[in-house]
Amino acid sequence: MTRRTDAHPELDRPDVLAPFFSTWRVGTPARQRLTVDAIARTWERRPWPAEGLRGYHVYTGHDGSTLLHHSQWTSEQAYEAFARTHRQERVDEIDTAVPGIERLGLGRYRRYRSTAGEDRAAAVPGCVVIVGVEFDGPDPGRQRAWVDAVFEALESEPAPHPGGIRAHFHLSTDGTRVLNYAEWESAQAHRDALAAPGDGVGSPTAQWTRVQNWPGLKSSTVDRYDHALGLVPG
The missing domain is CATH 3.30.70.100 (Alpha-Beta Plaits)
Known part of the structure; x- marks a missing residue:
């Protein structure tokens, strides 16, 4: 059934x-x-x-x-x-x-890491944001290292933007891509986060600059879904 x-x-x-x-x-x-x-x-x-x-x-x-x-x-x-x-x-x-x-x-894909989000366990996502990252060739170690760097940037974030619930990072089995399935309270919360100071979601810190300029990073996309x-x- x-x-x-x-x-x-x-x-x-x-x-x-x-x-x-x-x-x-x-x-x-x-x-x-x-x-x-x-x-x-x-x-x-x-x-x-x-x-x-x-x-x-x-x-x-x-x-x-x-x-x-x-x-x-x-x-x-x-x-x-x-x-x-x-x-x-x-x-x-x-x-x-x-x-x-x-x-x-x-x-x-294989799921690699998810943010904790214990304090928002009961939150229902109003929007799902898919962030896709592609590298210039297969390298499973690079996939994991980039995601780990994102977590370091999140943990060092001085001003987390409200509205994010949880993020789930997946590694493609061919070694070339990372997909982040991010749950947000609303599409507007995500739009506001993108419009905040800094390049994308995140403050202009050294950790975020490292993520955004990772060697071999070929392209990235951001799409919102219901x-x-x-x-x-x-």
């Missing part, structure tokens, strides 16, 4: 060893809504497809064009078995309902 939930996913679940992220471009806010509805119908009318899938969540991009997908797998092998047996029929049904979806690729659909085994 497949059950819908409004609850956001737990990014630090110990049984989720293969978190995946992907993006679909659908074009317009109306098509975002149609696609979310099509995904919900397609999944809810079928049994839950795999014991190794702990949850599947879809988010609408504030750009009015994209959807973010986050699936929580116990292993890559569990996903591969799903892809061989259940994925295509779902894709076909969704594409029939909403033709012309552009799928921009699947990113395979949680639109959660599907879990029922």
Whole structure:
């Protein structure tokens, strides 16, 4: 049985060893809504497809064009078995309902570190911010070192901006990217943080300057999303 939930996913679940992220471009806010509805119908009318899938969540991009997908797998092998047996029929049904979806690729990650956030454990995110960082080549050590440097900058932050709840840093399995799934109280809180003095979220400290000028840092992106659909085994 497949059950819908409004609850956001737990990014630090110990049984989720293969978190995946992907993006679909659908074009317009109306098509975002149609696609979310099509995904919900397609999944809810079928049994839950795999014991190794702990949850599947879809988010609408504030750009009015994209959807973010986050699936929580116990292993890559569990996903591969799903892809061989259940994925295509779902894709076909969704594409029939909403033709012309552009799928921009699947990113395979491992969660590395999350901020503590004990005092905000009960906070419900009003906005999810995805920060993507790409390096100029594969280097797992560099991925970890960069995230560790971000934590050093956060810990030394003299004036933390209000509104941030938790941040969950993921390392791509190919060694080239870092994805930060950041939970914020609202999109406005995040916009205010970006507009604060300094280059991005964070004060103009030596620690943040080091993060922003890391050797081999190729590019970074920041995108805001709303949680639109959660599907879990029922």
